[in-house]
Amino acid sequence: xxxxxxxxxxxxxxxxxxxxxxxxxxxxxxxxxxxxxxxxxxxxxxxxxxxxxxxxxxxxxxxxxxxxxxxxxxxxxxxxxxxxxxxxxxxxxxxxxxxxxxxxxxxxxxxxxxxxxxxxxxxxxxxx
Numbered sequence: 001x002x003x004x005x006x007x008x009x010x011x012x013x014x015x016x017x018x019x020x021x022x023x024x025x026x027x028x029x030x031x032x033x034x035x036x037x038x039x040x041x042x043x044x045x046x047x048x049x050x051x052x053x054x055x056x057x058x059x060x061x062x063x064x065x066x067x068x069x070x071x072x073x074x075x076x077x078x079x080x081x082x083x084x085x086x087x088x089x090x091x092x093x094x095x096x097x098x099x100x101x102x103x104x105x106x107x108x109x110x111x112x113x114x115x116x117x118x119x120x121x122x123x124x125x126x127x128x
Contacts, residue, residue: 045069060103068095094122 006018049065072091100116 058105062099062101062103064097064099064101066095066097066099069093090126092124094120096120 006014010018046066046068048067051063053061053063055061070091070093072093097117097119102114104112104114106112
């Protein structure tokens with residue numbers, strides 16, 4: 001008897017109805033997932049590097065580099081209405097971002113900040 005998902009004080013009727021539902025789902029989805037979907041594998045890498053340089057008393061330079069990579073095997077799954085045609089696919093996402101910030105202090109109440117950003121987004125999708 002499967003009771004996961006039932007309250008601890010479930011009545012016998014609730015337990016019977018729950019187990020009937022579980023049995024129905026096991027018949028409908030013999031491989032354990034609707035429409036025989038395959039498992040997905042996410043392995044995200046997201047390092048962030050930052051360096052601050054105090055150029056002199058009035059100027060500070062900050063550089064930040066962010067990289068994101070998500071190799072997504074079987075991560076693209078279309079809705080079940082498509083049947084088994086073109087349902088699965090893999091994706092590889094790579095994002096690079098580089099930020100520069102130069103902060104200049106002219107007085108205790110006057111600060112100037114210059115910013116520059118470069119970024120690249122590469123997304124690849126392929127059928128499996």
